[in-house]
Amino acid sequence: MAAGQPRMLAAERRQRIVDMLENHSSVLISDICRECGVSAVTARGDLDYLEGEGRLKRTHGGAVPITEYVVPRVSERVRKNVRAKQAIARAAAERVSDGEMILVGSGSTTLEFVKALRGRRGVSIVTNSCHIIEYAEQHLPEITVMCTGGTLSREYRHYYGPLVAASLADIYLDQVFLGADGFEPSFGFLAEYEETAHAKVEFLRHARTRVVLMDSSKVGAGRSFLRFARPDGIDVVIMDRDPGRLVADACAGGERDVRVIEALADD
Incomplete structure (x- = not known):
C-alpha cells in the first residue's frame, strides 16, 4: 500500500x-503485509478468518486457494464466545479415542468439537450437520463421516424430520455429543x-453416554425454547x-448421575 493511502477496512483487506x-497459486504473509500495509499478526488473523469462512486453505507462511469444494458461510454463532467454545471442544475431544464411532449433532459448539478431533485416527462420525461434514471432508482425512437422512434446512444447513430417525434405527454407539441453545x-x-429439538431427542436414543456441550451464556437463557432433555436426562455436561x-445443582438428585465438567475452571 502506498504511503499516505487510507488504511483498508478489514472486509476490504x-x-x-x-x-x-x-490470480496466483499461493499468497505469502509477506505479500499481504506489502500489499495491504499491515503487520504479520494482522495478516495471519485475516488468513485464519478466511479459512474459517471456507475461502482459502492455510499453509505454512501463507495460504492457497480451495480449488474444489468450498465450505459455505457459517452462521454468526460460530464467532460468538469462541474462546469458551474452543475450551469446551478440547475437553470433549479428550473423551474420544482412536477408533471410536460417535454421534454428533449440529451446532457451532459441536463444530468446534469436531475441529478439535484433528489428529485422531480411525474415528467415525455420524452427523446431521452439513457444516461438520464439509469441514471433515476438507480438514480431517483420517476421520470417516456418515450423514443421517432427513430434509435439508437450507438456512441452518442440517438435516431434520422423520428420516433422521429412520436412518438411525439400527445404530447404537458409545457416545453422542449435542449442543444446547439454552438451559433452565x-x-x-x-x-x-x-425441528432441532426433535433431532436431538432422536440422537439421545442411540448412545450409551449422552454428552451436552454448552457455554455458560446459555444458562437461564430468557427466551422460549423447546426441551430436548431434562436436567438428569444426560450423562455429562461440558461447559x-x-x-x-x-447446572450441577439442577442435575443432581435425579435418576442419572450427571457429571458437569468446567473446561475453564482453573483460569
Whole structure:
C-alpha cells in the first residue's frame, strides 16, 4: 500500500487477499503485509478468518486457494464466545479415542468439537450437520463421516424430520455429543427450533453416554425454547464455567448421575 493511502477496512483487506489468490497459486504473509500495509499478526488473523469462512486453505507462511469444494458461510454463532467454545471442544475431544464411532449433532459448539478431533485416527462420525461434514471432508482425512437422512434446512444447513430417525434405527454407539441453545435449571436442556429439538431427542436414543456441550451464556437463557432433555436426562455436561453451580445443582438428585465438567475452571 502506498504511503499516505487510507488504511483498508478489514472486509476490504480480506477481499484483496481473496483477489490475490484468484490470480496466483499461493499468497505469502509477506505479500499481504506489502500489499495491504499491515503487520504479520494482522495478516495471519485475516488468513485464519478466511479459512474459517471456507475461502482459502492455510499453509505454512501463507495460504492457497480451495480449488474444489468450498465450505459455505457459517452462521454468526460460530464467532460468538469462541474462546469458551474452543475450551469446551478440547475437553470433549479428550473423551474420544482412536477408533471410536460417535454421534454428533449440529451446532457451532459441536463444530468446534469436531475441529478439535484433528489428529485422531480411525474415528467415525455420524452427523446431521452439513457444516461438520464439509469441514471433515476438507480438514480431517483420517476421520470417516456418515450423514443421517432427513430434509435439508437450507438456512441452518442440517438435516431434520422423520428420516433422521429412520436412518438411525439400527445404530447404537458409545457416545453422542449435542449442543444446547439454552438451559433452565427447573426444566432442562433447550433447543431453539422444533425441528432441532426433535433431532436431538432422536440422537439421545442411540448412545450409551449422552454428552451436552454448552457455554455458560446459555444458562437461564430468557427466551422460549423447546426441551430436548431434562436436567438428569444426560450423562455429562461440558461447559466453560458453571455459573453459581446452577447446572450441577439442577442435575443432581435425579435418576442419572450427571457429571458437569468446567473446561475453564482453573483460569
